[in-house]
Amino acid sequence: MGRCNVSGRSHEPLFWSLFVAGSVLAALFVPALILVSSVFGAFGWRWFADAFTYDGIRDLLQHAIVRLAIGAVIALIAVHACHRLRHLAIDLHAPLPGGLIALVAYGGAAAVAALTAVFLALI
Amino acid sequence: MSDTTVQLEVFRYRPDNDGPTFQSYEVPYHDDWVVLDALNYVKNYIDGSLSFRWSCRMGVCGSCGMQVNGEPALTCAVFLRDHMPGPIRVEPLVNFPVERDLVVDSNGFMEKLDHVKPYLVREDETDDLDAEYLQTPIQLDRYKQFSMCINCMLCYAACPVIGRVDEFIGPAALALAQRYNLDSRDQGKQMRQDVIFQNEGIWECTFVGECSEVCPKHVDPAGAIQQAKLEGAYDYYKRLLTPWARRS
Amino acid sequence: MNRPLDRRLGWTWWTLKGSYFRIFLREATSAFILAEIVFFMLLIHKAGQDAESYLAYRDFLWHPLMVVFHLVALAFALWHTITFFLIAPSALPSQVAGRRIPAAFIIGQQFAGLAAVSLLVILWVAWVGAT
Ligand code: SF4
Ligand code: FES
Numbered sequence: 001m002g003r004c005n006v007s008g009r010s011h012e013p014l015f016w017s018l019f020v021a022g023s024v025l026a027a028l029f030v031p032a033l034i035l036v037s038s039v040f041g042a043f044g045w046r047w048f049a050d051a052f053t054y055d056g057i058r059d060l061l062q063h064a065i066v067r068l069a070i071g072a073v074i075a076l077i078a079v080h081a082c083h084r085l086r087h088l089a090i091d092l093h094a095p096l097p098g099g100l101i102a103l104v105a106y107g108g109a110a111a112v113a114a115l116t117a118v119f120l121a122l123i
Numbered sequence: 124m125s126d127t128t129v130q131l132e133v134f135r136y137r138p139d140n141d142g143p144t145f146q147s148y149e150v151p152y153h154d155d156w157v158v159l160d161a162l163n164y165v166k167n168y169i170d171g172s173l174s175f176r177w178s179c180r181m182g183v184c185g186s187c188g189m190q191v192n193g194e195p196a197l198t199c200a201v202f203l204r205d206h207m208p209g210p211i212r213v214e215p216l217v218n219f220p221v222e223r224d225l226v227v228d229s230n231g232f233m234e235k236l237d238h239v240k241p242y243l244v245r246e247d248e249t250d251d252l253d254a255e256y257l258q259t260p261i262q263l264d265r266y267k268q269f270s271m272c273i274n275c276m277l278c279y280a281a282c283p284v285i286g287r288v289d290e291f292i293g294p295a296a297l298a299l300a301q302r303y304n305l306d307s308r309d310q311g312k313q314m315r316q317d318v319i320f321q322n323e324g325i326w327e328c329t330f331v332g333e334c335s336e337v338c339p340k341h342v343d344p345a346g347a348i349q350q351a352k353l354e355g356a357y358d359y360y361k362r363l364l365t366p367w368a369r370r371s
Numbered sequence: 372m373n374r375p376l377d378r379r380l381g382w383t384w385w386t387l388k389g390s391y392f393r394i395f396l397r398e399a400t401s402a403f404i405l406a407e408i409v410f411f412m413l414l415i416h417k418a419g420q421d422a423e424s425y426l427a428y429r430d431f432l433w434h435p436l437m438v439v440f441h442l443v444a445l446a447f448a449l450w451h452t453i454t455f456f457l458i459a460p461s462a463l464p465s466q467v468a469g470r471r472i473p474a475a476f477i478i479g480q481q482f483a484g485l486a487a488v489s490l491l492v493i494l495w496v497a498w499v500g501a502t
Contacts, residue, residue, distance in 0.1 A: 034445045081405035091385075
């Protein structure tokens with residue numbers, strides 16, 4: 001153990017605060033999201049299978065407010081997951097420069113957020 | 124003397140010999156013996172060359188921390204009976220440089236404590252020795268838990284981030300910073316935050332939480348660090364949105 | 372002469388004991404959550420295209436092997452939810468307006484929130500499907 005560096009204030013709070021916001025949303029929404037979009041329908045449960053026909057999903061995503069909400073939730077959850085993956089890589093001593101790990105992680109999150117916004121706009 | 128015995132596997136290391144080894148000692152077993160009692164038995168009756176630290180024998184001084192069967196613990200608080208039938212493996216706290224046998228170098232830790240200015244800071248320091256700074260029970264309750272630390276360093280041995288980043292200020296020192304920052308009588312928060320809001324301060328922490336698990340005094344340093352992160356985030360945005368505000 | 376011995380925890384720290392491994396699993400939930408988020412993003416993408424390619428992608432998502440993956444991902448997602456809810460009380464300031472909030476209360480509220488949100492999402496989708 002050595003001395004404490006003086007590296008100045010960190011920009012981590014920016015990412016961390018988005019991470020926490022995404023953590024809350026992921027904790028609340030992801031289980032239900034997986035169940036309705038990928039499990040119940042696959043089990044052949046009528047209403048859920050019907051909700052994910054072509055017309056069904058376009059119905060689901062019809063309202064601008066719904067699309068806005070889904071876009072925001074997905075963006076924050078993406079930041080949550082990528083931030084956590086970044087720190088997992090660091091905690092596993094990944095032999096890569098920290099800046100590169102951050103670039104890949106947050107770049108990935110930004111890509112998911114941006115693509116989701118575009119896809120939602122195109123429906 | 125009881126007839127049952129238990130096997131101790133003790134980590135031995137002398138800086139001028141070869142690498143570390145484990146040495147086995149057969150010590151008497153007593154229901155009410157703690158690991159420290161067994162070590163003292165070894166020291167007094169079997170092998171006087173064994174080195175380890177201890178003082179109070181009652182979980183107050185914080186000097187007897189070691190790895191007992193892989194877990195950081197106060198050896199004066201771990202009963203042999205909870206690790207029977209043995210063998211019981213005793214090692215120095217991990218993450219710290221080992222000086223000799225079970226004795227680790229705590230200088231880095233002491234420096235870290237220093238960095239967070241662990242004392243009440245007052246701008247209006249007076250020479251009046253009778254000056255009183257009153258505090259309500261509610262104000263005391265805000266930081267009391269974080270003030271219970273005995274500097275035993277178990278939390279540092281439990282923390283994988285300490286193993287990766289030498290400069291990480293670490294659980295106990297950050298909890299101590301929080302202890303003073305939450306004290307209604309203190310005015311040194313700004314100074315401490317300049318230290319703890321760096322990467323090597325709270326932001327290296329990924330809330331593994333093992334520090335709070337091993338803490339014998341239930342200080343919950345992990346909680347203290349996360350609370351400091353909330354304040355750090357608040358402070359960050361405040362600085363971002365009010366760049367003109369005066370900074371001391 | 373060997374000077375003070377280095378005994379720092381290395382990159383394998385998460386294999387050393389169960390409590391570390393549970394934290395590793397908690398961090399690993401992010402990979403599954405990210406995967407599910409990307410699957411869902413692509414579903415939205417396909418919903419913006421023609422019916423045929425949408426249904427092809429949906430049937431891929433609903434393929435039995437994929438469902439197995441989704442169930443594993445669900446378990447990881449719940450692990451994130453549970454760990455996050457359980458550590459929240461210690462991460463929040465201990466007092467609000469001078470009063471201590473019992474940890475059990477905070478945890479209970481969060482699980483109530485999870486139940487409410489899940490129910491809302493499930494009922495909404497079922498309702499759209501039924502009408
Ligand atoms: S916070 Fe707990 S484990 Fe860490 S040094 Fe203080 S008393 Fe020991
Ligand atoms: S000897 Fe003092 S805490 Fe164990």
